Amino acid sequence: MASVVTLTTDFGTADGYVGAMKGVIAEIAPQARVIDLTHDIPHGDVRGAAFALYRAVPYYPPDSVHCVVIDPGVGTARRALAVRTEGRQYLVGPDGGAFTLFCPPFSDAVPEAVELSEPRWWRAGHDLSATFHGRDIFAPVAAHLARQIETGDADLEVFGPRARRLRRFEVPAPVEERDAYRGEVVHVDHFGNAITNLPERWVAAHPEAPVIAEAGGKAMPVVRTYGDVRSGDLCALVGSAGWLEVACRDGSAADRLGLAPGIPVVLRRTAPRARPLS
Amino acid sequence: MASVVTLTTDFGTADGYVGAMKGVIAEIAPQARVIDLTHDIPHGDVRGAAFALYRAVPYYPPDSVHCVVIDPGVGTARRALAVRTEGRQYLVGPDGGAFTLFCPPFSDAVPEAVELSEPRWWRAGHDLSATFHGRDIFAPVAAHLARQIETGDADLEVFGPRARRLRRFEVPAPVEERDAYRGEVVHVDHFGNAITNLPERWVAAHPEAPVIAEAGGKAMPVVRTYGDVRSGDLCALVGSAGWLEVACRDGSAADRLGLAPGIPVVLRRTAPRARPLS
Amino acid sequence: MASVVTLTTDFGTADGYVGAMKGVIAEIAPQARVIDLTHDIPHGDVRGAAFALYRAVPYYPPDSVHCVVIDPGVGTARRALAVRTEGRQYLVGPDGGAFTLFCPPFSDAVPEAVELSEPRWWRAGHDLSATFHGRDIFAPVAAHLARQIETGDADLEVFGPRARRLRRFEVPAPVEERDAYRGEVVHVDHFGNAITNLPERWVAAHPEAPVIAEAGGKAMPVVRTYGDVRSGDLCALVGSAGWLEVACRDGSAADRLGLAPGIPVVLRRTAPRARPLS
Incomplete structure (x- = not known):
């Protein structure tokens, strides 16, 4: 069964950055069904991305991969993550808070997460750019994960070590x-x-x-x-x-x-x- | 042959509502080719949607399914419809006027239509939301219809009883x-x-x-x-x-x-x- | 292997023009993976399209087809082109300058190009519209090219005679x-x-x-x-x-x-x- 890869960014489409990510995915995982979730998240609006994901992700078939790049901290020490939610949805992106609503108290379980530290899953044969990890890390990892899901051997831990305490924004309790x-x-x-x-x-x-x-x-x-x-x-x-x-x-x-x-x-x-x- | 499902809404993409509809379709009809027609119809602009459909729909292969959700009346008594045009294109959406240009005098024949009253084709295992029939009725029906088309047994009448007099906006004669x-x-x-x-x-x-x-x-x-x-x-x-x-x-x-x-x-x-x- | 067809336009999506192009492609090349590169190029902004393509196209698998319609000169004598770049990417669109960054000095080699003068590859059975060659020439040619690539016999020269000197905008040397x-x-x-x-x-x-x-x-x-x-x-x-x-x-x-x-x-x-x- 072809796997699903969705894309969520704040890039807009006009500059071609999203187009580059889709090219990388088409190269690595040509069978994957690539679905635009949205590219119209306001610039840097991690909270907006979190709500968009919260509304959409639960309706996908289990083992779908969601590549989420809202990344004002690109090139800094912020972590790059792959996450598996309680509902067996995979989330790939920077650790900026966009996955908040898949963590307690919004989910019952703490999601599994790894830090993307293994360069062999990144874009091959090139130096890593300092400004565009969507193309160079997140799209390749999402595509490799989709391929592994297709062949039945997805294992988050090949991408890097276990990551704890995802970054979250505060939603005050009523x-x-x-x-x-x-x-x-x-x-x-x-x-x-x-x-x-x-x-x-x-x-x-x-x-x-x-x-x-x-x-x-x-x-x-x-x-x-x-x-x-x-x-x-x-x-x-x-x-x-x-x-x-x-x-x-x-x-x-x-x-x-x-x-x-x-x-x-x-x-x-x-x-x-x-x-x-x- | 994989079937085609297009999507036309006034939702924009940033909130994740369209993403949810695509997830529902991927779950029900994983083989379908899902095509964004547009999500940029101005809010509630049934006439704009009608012209977008008029320009695009005739160019699709026969038996394509077009899911069209411009739905300011969601939760009121407005009907939910599935329609087959003279050119054998399927249209699924609320009866708000968006299908006007597929009715006489713009087409020679009155299109066949049914009212979507059979909950077994709606999103399974959940209460129907009062505010988002795009996800809970129209996307599931479009996806089930696409599957039936793939297997060669599409029959509008399984979705509900025959509907007459689609709602239309007035286009004055010159x-x-x-x-x-x-x-x-x-x-x-x-x-x-x-x-x-x-x-x-x-x-x-x-x-x-x-x-x-x-x-x-x-x-x-x-x-x-x-x-x-x-x-x-x-x-x-x-x-x-x-x-x-x-x-x-x-x-x-x-x-x-x-x-x-x-x-x-x-x-x-x-x-x-x-x-x-x- | 299913081929890839990307779309780049300044049409926006709300009017249904892009939807019509996708319908034409779905009819001619139902196996092709159709990818939205962008439809948000500012109206007539050939330079913006060129940069979007420059950022995205090199990341696609070789033999991808990119249909690029920024066409303020539609209906005038401007040429219609199909181009093969040094990196074996196909570009299809009007000769308005959008392919500048795939020509020297930005690439080492002059790309091969033909003028689309053979109506048998255009939209079948209809008069050519004077205002919408995206639907009537460029989408059909891109789709036919994608099919030929799938069957292994792509040959630019069937679409028309060799074209020289692509139109380019000036990028001053520093x-x-x-x-x-x-x-x-x-x-x-x-x-x-x-x-x-x-x-x-x-x-x-x-x-x-x-x-x-x-x-x-x-x-x-x-x-x-x-x-x-x-x-x-x-x-x-x-x-x-x-x-x-x-x-x-x-x-x-x-x-x-x-x-x-x-x-x-x-x-x-x-x-x-x-x-x-x-």
Whole structure:
């Protein structure tokens, strides 16, 4: 079975850097199915990459390889990694934080990881460039890993020694109070929806009372889907990845409310609903 | 023969939503060739998607599957559809109007369509999300359809009951007068060319007299190709899809003339050319 | 072995023009692996396309086909070409200058080229459009070439007669002085790095003395990698394609210094380093 290699970068495509990575992969692993996950991560936005991966990676067949190059630290001492997640997805890229959401508390297990220190898997016959490890280390390693998966003998440890403590960005835990749950925006997506750190379960745990959300100085209903409010109205709803999102139907909640990572979002229980007489 | 699945969305790629759809397809139909048609449709722009599909879909091999998710109505009662066009292209997506240009009067036949109401073809083993049917319904159905096409037993009716009257946006018919043909801009493309509802045949039908076009308060020649005018000059010409377009060589006619859908464009016959003496 | 066809255009994807080209290729060469190199070349920017190709094409397996359509002259007398580079990469596209960096002095040999004048390889059964040769000539020729490569009988000359003197843009030669090397910016990439015409070898040839670079009225150190300066600092370094680049760590040197093609960049040798006592 042909293996899958996805690519996630902040390179854009116009300069040809991504094109070079695809050429390297086509040379090493001509059978692999190469899939563009995205090249439009904002420059250096490790957090944006982490959320893109979190939304996409779990839907791939096990043993897919995801090459992720957001690398402002290229040429410094930052580590180069290959990681196997709890769900048997492989992640290859610099240790800059993009794999945060595949580590506890977002996964149950600590993922296995190795440091890419074995030059025999890098681009062959050339000096290593000091500025483009996407082409010279990460694409070749992803391609070799894909080949090994095709032949059934993938072994992370051939690429280098075990690596501990992946670099992670902080996602603050929400704070539960008596009738409220205080969280914050952790990411704003391309539609202007603001993803928060408030998990689905708190909303689901309080079906007996209407819950409202507050963000950017406005209160809004917590609904099931965009269609539950009118065009242009604000709402909060559990997004496709399981976290509460602040949204505006047919518009951008982030623009409307000035939302950005770190801005508080509060879920508040209102007076209990009167039970209908039966 | 491996089947083809193309993807058209307004999701952009940066958030990972498209990446999730590709993962779902790779899981269900690992042999399918997945082709990005575009993810840069402006948010909610059903008309833009319709023109992109109109320009691209007819050039695919018959039995290609095109998954088209422009879905501002996700979670409302809008229908989910699979459609087979006159040219045996399959279209899968919400019933929001994106398939307008594959219906009469733009095609000779009414396309076959079914409503996607059979959950067994949706993403398996999960509750349906209320906000992301691209991942949970349309990508899985497109992938299952591609598999059925590979094995030679594609049957739209397994996906749900026959659907009638696809939702369509209005493209006004041009009005013919004695020496003029009055139409309007229906779409502006990425180069700033303004596509009109004036068909090729009216221009072709009047070879005996020079025809000029008027748009945005300016008159311009009707030419065969951009090279017939000087750099920076305005012209009108029959575009690659068979409709008159207002263009500016090496520039944007839309910016220059303030063109947008609905702005009038008139083709006008001028004084007949003197016949050359023979 | 399935062949590789890459696509490079300035079409963007939103209008469906690229989608049409991919459909044409899927019809003619269903086995080919179609790879998006980029569709985000700025409109008509032949030089940008040339640099993207220069960075990417050498990393593909020999006998890959690269379809490159930056074509402001479509419908004029500009030639349509198929080219085989010194490194046995095939380039197919209009003769507008995008292949400059595969010609001397950037390659040792003059590439072989033919003019695409044989309509039997164009899109079958249709009149040639006057505005979209990407779909009607270049994609079909690239696909036919890919098929011929798969079956081992690729022969450029079946597509038309030998073409001489490819159109090229001028890259001025840098000027060497006693203690300085005067060049200029030739291209600015998506990160805001300014690529110059100053080759790696001049920097490498003067290891005994510190070299500084001057651009946009500022002097900056010549370093090995971004990590050698602090975040926000300017530097010059040899980029991944072998030319000196002016960069700003975690920022845009082009924005900071007002750099654009043609702006002078000078490498200057400073006082020799004192030898350490041994």
